[in-house]
Amino acid sequence: MKLSQALSRIAPSRTAAMMDRAFELKAAGKDIISLSVGEPDFATPPHVIEATKAALDRGDTKYTAVSGTLRLRQAAALHFARDLGVTVPPSQTMVSAGGKQAIFHALMATLDPGDEVLIPAPWWVSYPEIVRFGGGEVVALETTPASRYLITPDQLEAAITPRTTWLLLNSPGNPTGSVYSADELRALGEVLARHPQVMVMSDDIYAPLRYLPGRHATIAAVYPEIAERVLTVSGLSKSHAMTGFRIGLAAGPEWLIKAMGKLQSHSSGNPSSISQAAAVAALESPQDFLAEWREIMRSRRDRVVPAINAIPGLSTPAPDGAFYCLVDAAPLMTRFGDDEALVMHLLDHGVAVVAASAFGGHNGFRISFAASETDLDEAVRRIAGALT
Numbered sequence: 472m473k474l475s476q477a478l479s480r481i482a483p484s485r486t487a488a489m490m491d492r493a494f495e496l497k498a499a500g501k502d503i504i505s506l507s508v509g510e511p512d513f514a515t516p517p518h519v520i521e522a523t524k525a526a527l528d529r530g531d532t533k534y535t536a537v538s539g540t541l542r543l544r545q546a547a548a549l550h551f552a553r554d555l556g557v558t559v560p561p562s563q564t565m566v567s568a569g570g571k572q573a574i575f576h577a578l579m580a581t582l583d584p585g586d587e588v589l590i591p592a593p594w595w596v597s598y599p600e601i602v603r604f605g606g607g608e609v610v611a612l613e614t615t616p617a618s619r620y621l622i623t624p625d626q627l628e629a630a631i632t633p634r635t636t637w638l639l640l641n642s643p644g645n646p647t648g649s650v651y652s653a654d655e656l657r658a659l660g661e662v663l664a665r666h667p668q669v670m671v672m673s674d675d676i677y678a679p680l681r682y683l684p685g686r687h688a689t690i691a692a693v694y695p696e697i698a699e700r701v702l703t704v705s706g707l708s709k710s711h712a713m714t715g716f717r718i719g720l721a722a723g724p725e726w727l728i729k730a731m732g733k734l735q736s737h738s739s740g741n742p743s744s745i746s747q748a749a750a751v752a753a754l755e756s757p758q759d760f761l762a763e764w765r766e767i768m769r770s771r772r773d774r775v776v777p778a779i780n781a782i783p784g785l786s787t788p789a790p791d792g793a794f795y796c797l798v799d800a801a802p803l804m805t806r807f808g809d810d811e812a813l814v815m816h817l818l819d820h821g822v823a824v825v826a827a828s829a830f831g832g833h834n835g836f837r838i839s840f841a842a843s844e845t846d847l848d849e850a851v852r853r854i855a856g857a858l859t
């Protein structure tokens with residue numbers, strides 16, 4: 472019996488592990504507030520639920536085209552143009568089982584052993600693992616709260632080598648909440664224009680959840696000179712509270728979309744037919760509720776950030792997007808040793824959060840504030856109690 476070398480290169484997801492642990496403790500009767508989950512606590516909108524039921528009643532229960540139904544790819548093209556400013560025909564869109572699968576297929580379709588992938592750190596847990604699974608080498612671009620967790624053009628230029636294959640960008644970012652402006656992206660674009668071998672994956676799955684004024688900026692839209700090598704990833708999981716539907720969307724050059732479709736044809740095949748019908752309804756119906764949801768998330772952020780900063784030893788900048796705070800707990804490391812021990816201590820006090828080291832960060836933890844105000848207040852009270 473044996474496992475593959477590729478599998479041995481990767482670690483299980485620590486966010487999933489903490490979620491599972493919190494579920495287990497809750498099932499065993501422990502009072503746990505879980506702020507470890509990366510999903511909005513809102514109910515899926517009723518019109519999406521109705522469309523799901525209608526799809527079942529209509530008999531939309533069979534295989535579809537591998538890369539998504541034409542109807543959904545048309546809706547995806549509408550979404551990329553309307554919401555992200557990326558104009559592509561439906562043939563340059565792709566529907567996958569979650570944004571995660573789109574990212575997985577794009578990297579698997581393009582990486583060879585030794586290829587370098589630049590990932591700003593702290594990063595979303597799955598990026599480095601997928602890269603390593605594909606035989607690529609992770610090159611971390613360290614960022615700090617002082618630079619709003621953004622990489623700089625000089626840092627990018629210095630990191631690029633002839634073996635650099637991808638730069639992964641994620642704005643708004645998980646776990647930092649960092650958001651790139653159009654000017655900041657253009658400055659990165661100018662560096663990338665000098666290195667035509669580098670592809671860019673822009674993961675904009677949290678785009679509707681940004682708390683800055685103005686329109687969301689994504690590199691394919693604001694620096695179209697390199698759009699031919701940019702894959703923009705989006706989806707409905709976070710924006711439309713549809714994590715369980717497993718629908719991810721991508722827009723990019725035709726050669727890459729075709730390559731991802733080739734791989735998908737032999738992995739999952741088409742995404743769920745029922746979920747695809749629901750996604751059409753989600754994308755084609757009015758999007759006004761997103762602004763309301765954003766305001767709810769913003770008020771939660773404004774509640775949690777000062778409360779965390781009032782706890783001795785903890786500090787966090789206010790995130791500009793998504794629904795996470797990356798809390799620095801460096802002053803507490805002499806007491807706890809590392810952030811994993813700190814997180815376990817907090818779990819003993821009834822709060823599940825994820826260690827910053829799970830995201831390539833240091834000495835801290837990520838809080839998801841996609842929770843009710845009551846839960847957030849109680850969680851902060853427990854964290855304060857656990858650390859005094």
Ligand SMILES: Cc1ncc(COP(=O)(O)O)c(C=O)c1O
Nearest residue numbers: 509569570571595645706708719
């Ligand atoms: C930055 C980022 N990208 C992509 C995803 C994938 O989302 P899904 O596969 O649920 O669409 C997540 C989910 O946590 C994420 O945080």
